Amino acid sequence: MNTSLSLQWNLDSIFSGGSDSNELRNYVDTFHQHLNKLEEKLVAVKTPEDEKEADEWLTLLTDLQQLSAEFQEISAFIGCLNAQDMNDTKARQWQGNIKPFRSRIGACASELDAHIAKMDPMLFEKLQHTEKGKPIAFALKEKKQWAEKKLSPEQEKLVGELSQDGYHGWSEMYQTLVSSLSIPFEEDGKTSYLSAGQAQNKLESSNRDKKK
Secondary structure, eight states, rough: OOOOOOSSSGGGSSSGGGGGOOOHHHHHHHHHHHHHHHHHHHTTTTOOHHHHHHHHHHHHHHHHHHHHHHHHHHHHHHHHHHOOTOOHHHHHHHHHHHHHHHHHHHHHHHHHHHHHHHSOOOHHHTTTTSTGGGGGHHHHHHHHHHHSSSSOHHHHHHHHHHHHHTTTHHHHHHHHHTTOOEEEEEEETEEEEEOOHHHHHHHOOOOHHOOO
8 A cells, every 4th residue: 555655754743833943942942051061060070080080070971972962853853944945044044053062062072081081090990880880881991992092172172163164064065055956856747846855765766767
């Protein structure tokens, strides 16, 4: 049995109201407040020298992981808003508004990485066997190895800030250009206009006539 599917996602099931969503606005505001609090806490943090300080460091890492997940949800949702309606100017404004969050989260991560890179090996070993550390021991080892290869927090922060208008800027420009495309598609004698992503989906159809 063939089922006709909508070419648009049901984004209201996530945040109702689209780019005018009050739910989205409140979620972003709460996220922003929590990010500000984490940055304030990191100012006073130093490289752990005992088990208590190591536990506090791990709590901050958990907070950062939660904020990173929330940012990914926000970013993905706004990306979907842009993808489903190429003329949604408010969705594009949202895209610009959240862009600084990416580099700020990266700066927080670099700060925490700098501490784990300098942590005493014996203390780090104990951290991996604590109640909080044991379930993520493997990830902590990888994080420490990666952290030891990174630049200083100041340099990593600069890289993150420059990437907004560099690496990520070019990616967003590409997405903007692609979003302006409107591709005519004829099916059952009717012509509709598809976005680049929708047209790509048609190319993956099992129906050879649609691919043509």
